[in-house]
Amino acid sequence: MSAAPGHLVLRRGGVSLRLPRREALACLGLTLTLTVLALASLALGDYPLSPGEVWAALWGGEGHFVVQQLRAPRILTGVFAGACFGLSGALIQSLARNPLASPDVIGFTQGAGLGAVVAIVLYGASGPSLLLASLTGGLLAALLVGLLAWQNGLRIWRLVLIGLGLGFALHAGVEFLMTRGDLMSAAAATQWLTGSLNARGWGHVGTAALGLALLGPAALACGPGLARLALGEEAAASLGTRCGALRLAGVLLSVLLSGVGVAVAGPVAFVAFVAGPLGRRIADTAGPGLLPAALTGACLLVAADLAGRLLMAPIQLPAGIFTAVFGAPYLLWLLATQIRKGAL
Amino acid sequence: MAGAARIGWRRGTTRTPAGARLGWLALLALALLAAALAALAVGARPVPPGEVLQALLAPDPGNPDHTVVRALRLPRMLTGLAVGAALAVAGVLMQAVTRNPLADPGLLGVNAGASFAVVLAIWLFGITDPARLAWIAFPGAGAVAALVYALGSAGRGAATPLRLALAGAALTALLLSLITAVLLTNQQSLDTYRYWVVGSLAGPQGLALAPLLPAFGLGAVLALWAASALNAAALGDEAAVALGVRLGWMRAGTLGAVTLLCGAAVAAAGPIGFVGLVVPHLVRAAMGPDTRACVLAAALAGPALLLAADVLGRVILPPGEVQVGIMTALIGAPIFILIVRRMRVLAP
Numbered sequence: 001m002s003a004a005p006g007h008l009v010l011r012r013g014g015v016s017l018r019l020p021r022r023e024a025l026a027c028l029g030l031t032l033t034l035t036v037l038a039l040a041s042l043a044l045g046d047y048p049l050s051p052g053e054v055w056a057a058l059w060g061g062e063g064h065f066v067v068q069q070l071r072a073p074r075i076l077t078g079v080f081a082g083a084c085f086g087l088s089g090a091l092i093q094s095l096a097r098n099p100l101a102s103p104d105v106i107g108f109t110q111g112a113g114l115g116a117v118v119a120i121v122l123y124g125a126s127g128p129s130l131l132l133a134s135l136t137g138g139l140l141a142a143l144l145v146g147l148l149a150w151q152n153g154l155r156i157w158r159l160v161l162i163g164l165g166l167g168f169a170l171h172a173g174v175e176f177l178m179t180r181g182d183l184m185s186a187a188a189a190t191q192w193l194t195g196s197l198n199a200r201g202w203g204h205v206g207t208a209a210l211g212l213a214l215l216g217p218a219a220l221a222c223g224p225g226l227a228r229l230a231l232g233e234e235a236a237a238s239l240g241t242r243c244g245a246l247r248l249a250g251v252l253l254s255v256l257l258s259g260v261g262v263a264v265a266g267p268v269a270f271v272a273f274v275a276g277p278l279g280r281r282i283a284d285t286a287g288p289g290l291l292p293a294a295l296t297g298a299c300l301l302v303a304a305d306l307a308g309r310l311l312m313a314p315i316q317l318p319a320g321i322f323t324a325v326f327g328a329p330y331l332l333w334l335l336a337t338q339i340r341k342g343a344l
Numbered sequence: 345m346a347g348a349a350r351i352g353w354r355r356g357t358t359r360t361p362a363g364a365r366l367g368w369l370a371l372l373a374l375a376l377l378a379a380a381l382a383a384l385a386v387g388a389r390p391v392p393p394g395e396v397l398q399a400l401l402a403p404d405p406g407n408p409d410h411t412v413v414r415a416l417r418l419p420r421m422l423t424g425l426a427v428g429a430a431l432a433v434a435g436v437l438m439q440a441v442t443r444n445p446l447a448d449p450g451l452l453g454v455n456a457g458a459s460f461a462v463v464l465a466i467w468l469f470g471i472t473d474p475a476r477l478a479w480i481a482f483p484g485a486g487a488v489a490a491l492v493y494a495l496g497s498a499g500r501g502a503a504t505p506l507r508l509a510l511a512g513a514a515l516t517a518l519l520l521s522l523i524t525a526v527l528l529t530n531q532q533s534l535d536t537y538r539y540w541v542v543g544s545l546a547g548p549q550g551l552a553l554a555p556l557l558p559a560f561g562l563g564a565v566l567a568l569w570a571a572s573a574l575n576a577a578a579l580g581d582e583a584a585v586a587l588g589v590r591l592g593w594m595r596a597g598t599l600g601a602v603t604l605l606c607g608a609a610v611a612a613a614g615p616i617g618f619v620g621l622v623v624p625h626l627v628r629a630a631m632g633p634d635t636r637a638c639v640l641a642a643a644l645a646g647p648a649l650l651l652a653a654d655v656l657g658r659v660i661l662p663p664g665e666v667q668v669g670i671m672t673a674l675i676g677a678p679i680f681i682l683i684v685r686r687m688r689v690l691a692p
Contacts, residue, residue: 104513148685158684158687161446162684162685164451164509164513165680167513168451168617168677169673169676169677172670172674175669176666179667183534183535186534186535190524190527191528193524194521194524194525194528269517269524270517273514273517317529320521320524321521321524321525321528324518324521324522324524327521331514
């Protein structure tokens with residue numbers, strides 16, 4: 001019965017579920033943190049409410065417009081988009097076996113940025129057409145990187161390097177367009193490129209929830225295969241993992257999840273990058289830690305949004321600034337310690 | 345060994361005959377001459393080559409063609425000459441000292457470091473004068489060059505191209521998001537910065553060339569000195585020590601040269617990527633593995649490429665101009681991808 005120490009085993013009839021105890025506890029803790037952050041975000045802001053007032057407003061009391069139409073949608077968008085970013089980052093990091101990899105480095109983010117800046121500067125776009133332009137740009141860039149990196153199958157190191165190179169060229173395109181537009185559209189483009197949750201409505205929540213519901217379970221299903229792949233290709237293959245198919249599925253899911261996140265929140269910096277390693281550390285797991293990464297991503301984005309609304313009170317800073325400010329010290333620490341250990 | 349971590353690099357190991365090397369140098373010098381002439385002649389107001397020569401040798405103040413050549417295009421061409429040579433030589437040194445085929449000032453974040461320093465200066469001190477901004481780019485580039493070098497050389501074993509490229513990209517992402525954070529809160533900074541960042545030979549930055557000349561010169565001398573030590577170190581650190589090379593001095597000299605050259609280049613023309621990546625690969629194919637020969641050839645090929653990119657940028661979108669930093673990225677990215685596709689994984 002207790003063949004798996006450190007695991008929780010749930011059995012009911014013919015079905016049994018084995019959970020690593022530490023990972024399950026970590027997920028529980030992260031969910032609690034997320035709930036607290038979301039409630040705080042509902043209550044705090046330019047129009048502060050007490051917990052009792054929030055409860056009343058949820059059911060139509062005073063302040064229901066602020067809570068139901070302004071705060072709830074942006075929080076839920078943050079939760080779902082953050083989870084998408086977290087999953088996306090954890091997938092690609094697990095495949096590349098390198099905590100520095102993230103969807104930003106496979107060209108997706110730069111492609112999405114170029115698509116959006118083209119739409120803003122050349123056509124003055126906003127709303128759904130902007131979303132469509134950024135998604136198209138991102139997916140085209142990722143597809144191009146994938147095609148260029150394909151050489152007798154998909155190798156992750158080649159994918160990452162080619163993604164980096166193409167990303168630089170796409171970024172040059174963004175900078176070029178910024179000098180072509182007037183200052184207003186340049187400012188709008190900078191705003192979009194930072195990523196924020198300002199003025200998000202229930203439509204955004206629906207988009208993000210649908211994307212996460214479709215792609216999230218598929219990503220989580222990759223988890224066991226990724227854990228075996230971490231043992232090395234031969235070992236994984238001899239355990240029955242189809243490595244090529246798994247790599248392809250992992251990269252595809254990562255790109256699509258990142259696409260959902262970018263579509264509703266813009267290319268928020270560092271969430272995908274930080275959520276994976278942080279989630280693994282919290283869960284203390286040897287596996288890819290996909291669920292902790294998703295929850296960590298959601299916590300990070302909601303916290304960054306809250307900080308952006310509160311810290312410089314009359315000014316509302318986009319969440320992307322705070323994810324960068326949180327992410328930057330972590331990145332420097334990671335570079336310093338991991339490289340000294342030769343582990344990168 | 346963790347599967348894909350070890351990546352090899354096909355590099356020429358046979359010595360190219362001296363005659364062939366001289367021939368290549370002569371060819372590169374000719375290409376540079378042609379590019380320089382084109383940089384003086386081509387533009388919104390085309391000037392025939394004969395007129396260009398006359399403008400240089402016997403200028404006539406009343407002739408508008410001569411004014412265009414001497415007042416506008418000559419400073420721009422000279423900036424391109426210095427910047428192209430500096431970036432290409434810095435690229436050769438960076439690739440040799442990190443033993444890494446993907447080292448480039450742009451890709452490894454040195455340019456982003458300079459940009460970040462410039463944004464801070466605009467934001468905190470309200471500096472808008474391009475000549476002063478140029479000097480602020482210097483310490484930014486130097487700090488990131490030192491950091492990248494530390495990242496590339498620290499740790500067990502040599503850094504793989506993947507490790508170094510990811511570290512550079514991560515640093516760049518970090519610096520870019522900090523830049524964006526500043527720009528979002530301050531629109532005045534955005535307006536100054538967005539023109540500085542694209543990298544151009546045309547701007548008033550050209551004015552800053554003269555005071556930068558000592559930095560270019562000192563960098564070039566250091567580069568030639570470091571190159572012979574790097575030759576010995578190509579055999580491995582132990583072999584280099586056995587040959588009498590002081591590794592610490594060699595690394596410090598290389599780092600100093602890279603900082604001076606990249607800093608001066610970024611200061612003179614803004615961040616320009618890919619020249620430092622592409623040119624070393626081209627000259628290594630022609631000159632063989634000798635770093636000194638590669639430095640010489642890069643000093644000719646770098647400006648030729650940069651001036652050609654600049655000329656192309658002037659004619660590609662007729663009424664306007666595409667800045668040279670954009671052009672080098674457009675030319676360089678496909679070559680970068682080709683290099684990556686030619687790399688192979690060493691069997692684990």
